[in-house]
Amino acid sequence: MTKQRKWDNLATDTAERMAAADRFIGKGKEVQSGDVVALLEAVIRPGDRVNIEGNNQKQADFLADCLNQVDKGKVHDLHMVQSCVPLASHLDLFESGIAKKLDFAFGGPQAGRVAKFIREGKIELGAIHTYLELFGRYFLDLTPKVSLICAYEADREGNLYTGFNTEDTPVIVEATKFRQGIVIAQVNKIVDKIPRIDIPAGWIDAVVQSPKPFFIEPLFTRDPALITDPQILLAMLALKGVYAEYNVASMNHGIGFLTSAIELMLPTYGAELGLKGKCCTHMILNPHPTMIPAIEEGWVDTIHCFGGELGMEKYVAARPDVFFIGPDGTLRSNRAFAQTAGHYAVDMFIGGTLQIDPYGNSSTATANRVAGFGGAPNMGCDPKGRRHSTEAWLKCGQELPCMKDQIGAMPRGKRLVVQGIETFGEGRAPAFVEELDAWKLAKNANLELPPVMIYGDDVTHIITEEGIAYLCRCGDMETRSAAIRAVAGYTDIGLKAKPEETRRLRDAKIVRTPEDLGVDRNRASRDLLSAKSMQELVTWSGGLYEPPARFRNW
Amino acid sequence: MALNTIEFECKSAAPAALVGKPLHFGVVGSGDLEVLMEPKALKGAVAVKVVTPVSGFDELWRRVLATFVENSKLGDVSIEINDNNATPAVVMLRLRQALSEAAA
Numbered sequence: 001m002t003k004q005r006k007w008d009n010l011a012t013d014t015a016e017r018m019a020a021a022d023r024f025i026g027k028g029k030e031v032q033s034g035d036v037v038a039l040l041e042a043v044i045r046p047g048d049r050v051n052i053e054g055n056n057q058k059q060a061d062f063l064a065d066c067l068n069q070v071d072k073g074k075v076h077d078l079h080m081v082q083s084c085v086p087l088a089s090h091l092d093l094f095e096s097g098i099a100k101k102l103d104f105a106f107g108g109p110q111a112g113r114v115a116k117f118i119r120e121g122k123i124e125l126g127a128i129h130t131y132l133e134l135f136g137r138y139f140l141d142l143t144p145k146v147s148l149i150c151a152y153e154a155d156r157e158g159n160l161y162t163g164f165n166t167e168d169t170p171v172i173v174e175a176t177k178f179r180q181g182i183v184i185a186q187v188n189k190i191v192d193k194i195p196r197i198d199i200p201a202g203w204i205d206a207v208v209q210s211p212k213p214f215f216i217e218p219l220f221t222r223d224p225a226l227i228t229d230p231q232i233l234l235a236m237l238a239l240k241g242v243y244a245e246y247n248v249a250s251m252n253h254g255i256g257f258l259t260s261a262i263e264l265m266l267p268t269y270g271a272e273l274g275l276k277g278k279c280c281t282h283m284i285l286n287p288h289p290t291m292i293p294a295i296e297e298g299w300v301d302t303i304h305c306f307g308g309e310l311g312m313e314k315y316v317a318a319r320p321d322v323f324f325i326g327p328d329g330t331l332r333s334n335r336a337f338a339q340t341a342g343h344y345a346v347d348m349f350i351g352g353t354l355q356i357d358p359y360g361n362s363s364t365a366t367a368n369r370v371a372g373f374g375g376a377p378n379m380g381c382d383p384k385g386r387r388h389s390t391e392a393w394l395k396c397g398q399e400l401p402c403m404k405d406q407i408g409a410m411p412r413g414k415r416l417v418v419q420g421i422e423t424f425g426e427g428r429a430p431a432f433v434e435e436l437d438a439w440k441l442a443k444n445a446n447l448e449l450p451p452v453m454i455y456g457d458d459v460t461h462i463i464t465e466e467g468i469a470y471l472c473r474c475g476d477m478e479t480r481s482a483a484i485r486a487v488a489g490y491t492d493i494g495l496k497a498k499p500e501e502t503r504r505l506r507d508a509k510i511v512r513t514p515e516d517l518g519v520d521r522n523r524a525s526r527d528l529l530s531a532k533s534m535q536e537l538v539t540w541s542g543g544l545y546e547p548p549a550r551f552r553n554w
Numbered sequence: 555m556a557l558n559t560i561e562f563e564c565k566s567a568a569p570a571a572l573v574g575k576p577l578h579f580g581v582v583g584s585g586d587l588e589v590l591m592e593p594k595a596l597k598g599a600v601a602v603k604v605v606t607p608v609s610g611f612d613e614l615w616r617r618v619l620a621t622f623v624e625n626s627k628l629g630d631v632s633i634e635i636n637d638n639n640a641t642p643a644v645v646m647l648r649l650r651q652a653l654s655e656a657a658a
């Protein structure tokens with residue numbers, strides 16, 4: 001006779017906590033903002049896994065502040081599992097001992113404190129993840145018991161509208177609620193009717209109208225006025241030597257000025273190269289304002305977004321043929337799905353970095369900042385599970401001389417992973433280095449391994465002002481390193497390049513200079529930008545784009 | 555900020571008098587520079603004067619200019635550069651653009 005076993009411990013535990021919180025929760029699950037600290041003390045227990053929603057865009061900042069005010073005698077040693085820790089309040093939790101362990105993906109502005117706290121033992125680091133990896137663990141071994149999320153609006157029953165900035169909310173709520181956890185939402189406003197239901201009331205336990213709207217950062221807005229001529233030269237090389245060379249149809253663009261320059265040069269240099277209709281037709285991107293001219297010129301079929309971008313709401317809503325728009329007429333971003341597309345479906349990832357080593361490994365880590373990864377490694381890698389074929393993916397795979405050593409004559413493609421970088425960065429710091437600062441960071445912050453953003457075996461192209469290194473055409477490490485040296489300019493690594501070796505690589509089209517590609521350096525000027533200022537972006541958008549105040553310089 | 559002046563000469567293996575009259579190119583904006591070139595009988599050599607707020611990169615300036623002079627075969631000219639934190643990428647771009655203006 002087997003002993004009767006209880007199978008609903010999680011639900012029972014949650015019911016007990018919710019009973020203790022009952023007196024704070026009113027009609028429609030509404031909680032008064034003054035009761036939130038007491039509510040959190042009632043539903044959170046020491047050692048709980050807790051999620052505070054916040055990516056690099058919207059933030060559940062009010063709930064984060066409230067969590068900092070709980071009685072440390074009641075709530076302590078929490079295990080925070082969350083995408084990002086960009087707010088001071090996220091780190092204050094570790095300073096005071098309310099939280100102890102951290103599993104996350106991106107540090108942002110708090111990267112310096114994260115490193116310091118790990119070193120001082122204030123943070124017990126679980127791991128630094130990519131977004132998809134962390135989302136995956138929400139459904140495996142890091143499911144939150146309590147999640148503190150944010151939305152634009154709730155209705156009187158507790159249904160949520162997350163709208164334009166839906167971002168991470170669905171994945172957090174689904175993981176938490178379907179393991180019988182507790183979900184508390186801060187909203188900017190409680191209203192009678194919301195535009196559409198993004199999260200059903202049944203998955204929400206409490207809703208509070210925040211005293212002020214949630215913080216949101218316009219992280220993907222790049223002012224065209226700040227784009228430099230060398231960035232334009234790199235963009236010309238990218239368009240001619242990669243986009244045109246491989247007919248890259250689908251892609252993700254990184255956050256930097258190089259990709260902004262490329263976006264603004266699609267209607268000019270890109271059109272001149274005849275790329276319209278062939279390249280950039282399908283994109284996984286936040287609503288970058290610098291995409292407006294290319295969208296207006298009819299380049300883009302489809303854009304799916306990780307998150308929103310402040311000021312782009314009306315423009316995006318007015319282009320429903322391009323963006324993913326709900327029946328209510330507004331965008332629904334979704335980080336998990338955009339990352340999935342970015343990982344498996346796109347032909348190319350192109351972005352910048354801070355440092356590249358002689359093997360092609362690249363990192364944005366500096367010696368004393370744990371910045372984390374975000375989503376770039378999922379897009380900046382060759383997805384081994386990809387099975388559908390496109391022209392660019394297949395061509396890149398065909399060029400790979402070592403493929404036959406691994407799978408014989410079997411045809412297989414490869415994601416294009418392109419790193420664009422000037423040989424010297426800010427303060428004339430060399431971009432090509434013998435050893436990445438990531439090694440020093442690993443030592444300084446007691447990390448198990450150096451945080452590498454993109455591993456060398458995934459990088460297929462490096463673009464500098466010297467030209468393009470086609471690493472996907474290199475058969476061995478010696479050739480790869482030689483190709484990297486050849487485009488490393490006047491850095492110590494670049495000075496090791498041997499002219500006769502570089503000549504051979506150029507003959508083999510493994511290295512191509514601007515002259516080899518027929519890119520005229522003298523044309524590398526801002527005249528190639530379809531919009532040269534924020535104001536011109538507004539004009540291109542027909543007045544629909546409303547830049548945040550700090551970008552309004554006219 | 556105190557400005558740092560670097561002066562040196564370099565010479566191409568096969569110099570040619572590519573600059574026929576004085577020219578000026580570029581603007582001393584942040585991260586940028588202006589180049590002045592003037593024909594000068596230097597037995598094929600190029601005299602370089604760089605004025606920059608940055609110190610400690612003298613060798614880098616020499617390398618960039620020597621490569622530019624060698625690749626362009628420029629000779630018998632004095633070059634003056636007024637720099638405001640330009641990277642080698644910008645320096646090389648401006649020098650090439652200045653020279654193509656001289657050829658135009």
